[in-house]
Amino acid sequence: MLRLPSFTYLQPRALQEALAMKADAGPDGMYVAGGTDLYPNMKRRHQEPTTVISLVGIPELRRLGSGERGAVPLGACLTLTEVQADRSIQERYAAVAAAAGLVSTPLLRNMGTLGGNLCLDTRCNYYDQTYEWRKAIDFCMKKDGHICWVAPSSPRCWAVSSSDVAPVMVALGAEYVLAGPGGERVVPAARFYHNDGINYLTKQPDEILAAVRLPAPDGWDAVYHKLRRRGSFDFPVLGVAAWVQWDGARVADARVVLGGVASWPQEVPEAAAALRGTTLAPEAIAAAADAAYRPAKPMDNTDFDLSWRKQMTRVYVSRALAELAERHGITA
Amino acid sequence: MGTRKPTLRVVGKPHRRVDATAKVMGTTKFADDVALPRMLYAKLLRSPHPHARIVSIDTTRAAALPGVHAVLTGKDLPIPFGILPVSQDEHALALDKVRFVGDPVAAVAATGEEVATHALELIRVEYEPLRAFPDALDAVEHAEPQIHDYADAGNIHKLIDLEFGDVDAGIAEADVVREDLFFFEGNTHLPMEQHAAVADWSPSPDGKLTLWSSTQTPHYVHRALAKVLELGPARIRVIACPNGGAFGGKSDPFGHEIVVAKLAMMTGRPVKITLTREEVFYCHRGRHPTLMWVKTGVKKDGAITGMHFKSLLDGGGYGSYGVASTYYTGALQTVTYHVPRYRFQGARAFTNKPPCGPKRGHGTPQPRFALEVHIDKLAEQLHLDPAELRLKHLVPAHSLTANWLRIGTMGLGACIEKVVRGSGWREKFKRLPAGKGIGLACSSYITGAGLPIYWNAMPHSGVQLKCDRGGGVTVFCGSTEIGQGSDSILATIVAEVLGLEPRDIAVVTGDTDLTPVDLGSYSSRVTLMTGHAAIQAAERARDMIAPHAARKLELPLERIGFAESRVFDVERPERGLSFAAAVQLAEAAEGTIGTVGSYTPPPSPGKYRGAGVGPSPAYSYSACVAEVDVDAATGIVRVPRVWIAHDVGRAINAASVIGQIEGSVYMGLGEALMEEMAYRGNRNVVHKIPSLLEYKSPTTLEMCDVVTYLVEDPDPNGPFGAKECGQGPLLPVPPAVANAVYDAVGVRIDEVPITPEKVFKALRRKEKGEAPRFGPTAFPDIAWPEPTRVPPPWEGGDGKAVGQRDGRTVGQKPVSVDPRR
């Protein structure tokens, strides 16, 4: 049986208590929420904290705001099932509920949290392996080694951002509330991520992702499409989050964000530019899909052949945008 | 006496399995559920190199770690073993060489898995890396360095060339000749239960070893333990726990079983090992990746005039069942459609990957995929409906094939008709809208291998039966419950013969101390072979009991019947005794009521070298229609529904038969669409995805609907006419899906799995006007041996090869030619 290494487990009841515990534990302390990302990693010796601080017993992290006036705050420790099943999220943030509902399996979603998915460790099939396996390739730079096997001449790690919800948050322009020793700060979702497989978050290790603020529904619409081998379990090999701000029949503004093709949720401004001012007619969609295809850079470190995954960017971006058009009453 | 069987009371009815209650309550004891006081835990250190010589191993630091009780290396277990007598090429721990990443090198027994794992990190192994062979083509091209010091040539483990009639002359008579190349990727069993074993040692003067293991073949494990540990078999007890899925992956004796036994002997404490999921991938013994070439000549009506088939198997690092697997890739091409002249050339290469072996369908799903897609192409070329072509040229029942296999009942025609009608084939084939398609394929499989793994003249299956004076009956048999329902088959058959209910029968199986030998749960042999042994034992018990009931009831023996837990007058059923009372009469007169039964398959008519693989007491048949949706923009294939008809001879338990068929369709669907053992040839030949996340097993959301039809034409060689159902129905699924993809979008995917990338590439080729196909393009040149020429039965042959002096065959002592034909 794969087992966890030994560690001290702490269960704070308040945010300040958690921050204090982390300060005490120092660099060998880590936060955990649902455990569905951290514990498998610990079993494979990716992360080896000596102190693990659980956040799920902190009531303020489990709040679900009504957001009747303005932005809706979602506590980071809501489970993915709660986000998926909440009626008000379904109604006003269907893309968020859908993305949460596409994560892994129903069982995992009962444990895994919104914050956990947003902070999901980048993935790579040279990295997501046991210690013994990684030893057979002399490890990689993300853990215990020096090289990136995906791109051996690369100075950086190419592990893949594999969150389903993160691309949606970037597309929506959501804000993340971080609690740290120095107090609270708010960052736009896009600025929470780095395009680097190792340092993929701008969050400091002692900061806690406390909540997500979703923009108030205001004439915008968004969708999330996911490509993977099976209808459950699998991480995205491509995620497409598309957001448009409608101005009547025209697109006032747009964002297209790709998951599974880079070490961060990859925003494609060229695709957005191709959509602004259009009516999301097929030509505009094709232009945006083409724009999204170019920067997509899948590597040989997930399921499926990388050239096919790149080809699929076009198809999935088109389909996501076509769905938005259709929902707005525009038929091709 | 009561041999008149008006109707079957129990056989044929769906009934609750005898192990069902324990399984739904979670009380079934699997190997990892066994816990003994003071038990130690073992862990294995595995090779990080695909091919290397072991220079030295230093275990001193590991041995000194507190909590560590013993450390083992290959030198402690130097005797080789292996499932086949011809390939005794494994060591419990690598002796001087490692042959794949994951090959076990050392073992530790400690007070806990955590300590044992830590101890492994303290073992220092110095390796001298050797050139590694990532695939069969590489191994065929390069003879050096040899992975094993035995082989038919260089790194080619096995070479076979068999010719039944003049195939070139046959093909010359054809109106149409077609050649095709196919590739079937390797895949693995993936039982949900990871292998586990627990050993316990009773020290001198007993000197007795007990091993609990998740094995399909306790008898072969028993033999391997005796050999490697140099213990008398009478000092070893192997208990096969119910397997949490096996599918062929638990049918070799494994190094870890021997290791825990040795560790228990060294420490005097029970020792357990439970493999991690990754280690289960290293045990493997799954489907051989197989490259195939086939050339067939046909007349305008589709009649085959000659067929030439070549296969190249990627065997991995050890022999396992590989020699048999190689023969199986050529054995069953002849049992579905009449092939008058047939040649088979097969080669198995050693490579530096976990060893391949027998997975559900053992060596036959690959050639069946090739053959059924090949036939589909031939039908199109001949402008014939693929169903009609097949129906027109079926092998007749009760006949011999070109390669001397004896066919019994043959329900393939009925199977084809069922699925053609059920699926609406005639309305749908070539008529569905773009992107939707329908495909047909058929198959056949053995009901038990005709020969044992090692030469012996003893029965393949034995049963002992005990009647208690309270009316209970216990049946003892070495068979192993791997989920297929074999315990229930024993209970059902004994209940049928003795007029009881299955739940009245206690079943004791898979324990070498308690049960007579059954060779194991492989080759779909268990229902047929244990069934016959159980019938014999039960009939003997009936024969012991009946005279005493007859005397008591003052009836002639022939008027005694057994049913409803009673022994009675068949003409006046109200006159009779309870079964218990009848047993008591018999016991008072005869002493303890116990009987035995056994079964040996009929001899095979083929006498040539190589004739040992393929013969079976009976062949099952299946026909399958698959419906697909192909997304032309992505190449993604979905299979909403499969219709499958299976000729099972007779269903002993219909519900279990359907369960086996649905499960076979599931596994066939996974192989057709997504399952593959993928390695990184350029990165030390590591397994790319040894996890349940990345090895893609279909979930509820990928599984298709299945419409199942049972065809029952009792086979004279089967118990109550029964034939197999656990493996054969897997075989037609991949080719049916491939043929349906062609019907949907007009591209041929001559390679399994049929992934979106392959469909996408083939569609792009089609758009560009290139050949609308994805698949292999060449078969390598191999220095084949001089063929063994065997005239087929209709050319006056006697089952022997030309120039063959005696009747010797592989693994078989001389036997007389069977006069029946």
Place this chain on the structure above:
Amino acid sequence: MPDAKAKIALELNGEPVEVAFAPHKTLLEVLREDLGLTGTKHGCELGECGTCTVLLDGAPVLSCLVLGLACAGRRVKTVEGMAERGQLHPLQEAFAELGAAQCGYCTPAFLLTAEALLLENPRPARDQIKQALAGNLCRCTGYIKIYQAVELAAARLRGEPAEPARETLYGHP
């Protein structure tokens, strides 16, 4: 010293239980090794197969990724708690009746996931059953007998007289 045993109290299969274990152990390990409840199985220990499913406060979760310490004061239900007073739960009964358990290894997990589903939705459509069970892998059955068993049990739990369809047991005519 993190390896010193920790002790917690929880409600296990309806009864209060105290158990001591090494604090880094998962609920899976605590159930199997410290409480002797081996009905909960494991297939990967990484949350990738669903075999170790138990109900935690009524919700099906992966016991291989739940820390034992996180279960203090909570309600855990395993397959051992399904039958009551010597009576199989209707789901257990239906699984046994239809042969929805072949090797039986994934069965406890399917039973518990299905129990949670039926508590939430007494009349699930086939697609809803597939969605609810999409995190449990079975290599034996192809899931079909499992769906049929869940449907049969659901009907019986609703108080409807229900028998298996003929083709479930005998195949199609």
